[in-house]
Amino acid sequence: MQPHKVVSREEWIEARKAHLTHEKEFTQARDRLNEERRALPWVKVDKAYSFDGPRGPQTLNELFAGRSQLVVQHFMFAPDWSEGCRSCSFWADGFERMIPHLAARDTTLVAISRAPLPRLAAFKTRMGWTFDWLSSAGNDFNYDYGVSFTPDQIKSGARIYNFGTSGFGVEEAPGISVFFRDDAGNIFHTYSCFARGLDMMNAAYHYLDLTPLGRHEERLPYPMDWVRLRDQYQPAAVPASCCHK
Template sequence: MPQHQIVSRQEWIAARKAHLAHEKEFSKARDRLAEERRRLPWVKLDKTYVFDGPAGKVALADLFRGRPQLVVQHVMFAPDWEAACKSCSFWADGFERMVPHLAARDTTMVAISLAPVEKLEAFKKRMGWTFEWVSSGGNDFNHDYGVTFTRDEIDHGEPKYNFGTTPFYGPELPGISVFFRDESGAVFHTYSCFARGLDMMNAAYQYLDLTPLGRHEEGLPYPMDWVRLRDQYQPDAAKAGCCHD
């Protein structure tokens, strides 16, 4: 357990206010970054993508569901897997109940994966999720938007993930992509993020960052080694890996 100085309430308030000044600096920097993000140029799509949904074929433009903005969560789920990536599922648990709130602000959110729609629906039922989830197994969407890579790309070590800044660690990788559809029906790609860019979208991590132990992932084989599918945690999971034991 990390060692901390024990102080009076008055001393704690003084220390907390000093830290609050840094938090405010960060908040202002984040606001500036968000504004810069909104000013990024767009790319008009010149390719048609058709996905497999539970009710049949659905085009990318249809996934907007009448709204101008679409957020796509690229969930790692290869065709030969029986379950989605446990880490992507960690994120999905977080946005599951967020969808109606986004819809109230003219934004539709969907998940897209390579696995066939039958597997997506079965896993969605297992997890109790309600968001829309479609299969891109019949098109190039995942590859075009930087989350699926060919064997040749991997063998040649081409660093295409995260805009060429992050090494490969598998043929299927996570990401988020954002699109806009104007009144004429034209669709534009406005933003994508990968790797640590996804971190801020995981509310559980943000809560852990408020605690004294933080994420306490030091010493693990990789940062999210502790994560399990929501129905796989043991009853004493709260103690698993805790430095008190």
Template sequence: MQQHQIVSREQWIAARKAHLAHEKELSQARERLAEERRRLPWVRVDKNYVFDSPNGTVTLGDLFKGRPQLVVQHVMFAPDWDTACKNCSFWADGFERMVPHLAARDTTMVAVSLAPVAKLEAFKKRMGWTFDWVSSGGNDFNYDYEVTFTREQIDKGVPKYNFGTTPFYGPELPGISVFYRDEAGEIFHTYSCFARGLDMMNAAYQYLDLTPLGRHEDGLPYPMDWVRLRDQYEPQATKACRG
């Protein structure tokens, strides 16, 4: 950890106000970016995707639950895995209690994974989650929205992840896709984000960014090496982070 100058309260306020000006610049840039995002063109969804849910099969249109907007969190959970990806679960912990707030603004949020429903339900119970989670194991949804890749695609070495900007680092990768359903029932794909584009949706990371140590990931084999499933953290892990 770097050494910090110790100053008076008045000097700290002056430094904080200078930093506040930079924060306001970022906020204004973020607002401009959000407006630009809302102006992006849309793509009509022509495929009739059918998913497996705990209550039987449902279509992509059903997932909207009568609302015009749908946010899909692509959670990495391959059919032969026993648990979902620990990093995706880190995000899922964050949006678990967001669902009613999004619904109040005409937006439904669901998780989608390749694993069969029985595995999704078992893991959901273990984690104490209540959000809707459906299986795309019987359709091309994960492949079409580029979060699952075939061995042939990976062997070719031509990146398709994150719009071709990020090399493959596995057959299952994280993402978020957004859809709109109009009054006629037509569905449109309006937005997707991947890789570091998901960062802004992780509230825990945003809180860590406020602290002196930040994410404290320097020197790790990879940035999220420290992340565990919520029920796998050991009590002494907190002390280990202080070194």
């Protein structure tokens, strides 16, 4: 960390108010971006998908659970992996308790992966999650929505991820896709985001962004190298000066 200037409370308030101006500009820009996102055109989903879920086979229509909006968290978990992606689990820990709040606003959120359902269920139990998690092992959903890739695609080095803007070195990638269902039962794909576009959905990162150290990932082999599954972190050391006995 760079040395920081230490000032009086009055000087700090003035500096904070100057920064608040920039924060307000950012908030207003974000509001405009959200409006632009909602105004994007839609694509009608005509392809039939069947997912393996805890209540048996379910269609994409059934995943809405009677609501008009569906958010799909594309969770990286290939069929032969022994456990889910650490980074995707980081996101899942964040949205786990959001489900009832989203449901109150006519929105269902589910996770979908290519791993078989028993493997998903076992990992879900281990992590203590309660959200619906379905397997797309029997369909092309992950490939159609840009989060799974064939060995030939990866080997070719083609730009296959994030709307063709970058390559991806493994078979599974993270993402979020959003769908809308109208009164007639028609389903539309309205939005997807990948890569850094997923940051806005990670509350832990935004808390870290408020701190002096920030995410402090600069010297790591890759930014999320520090992330572990929630049950794999070592207990934090208690400072010797701590007054708790």
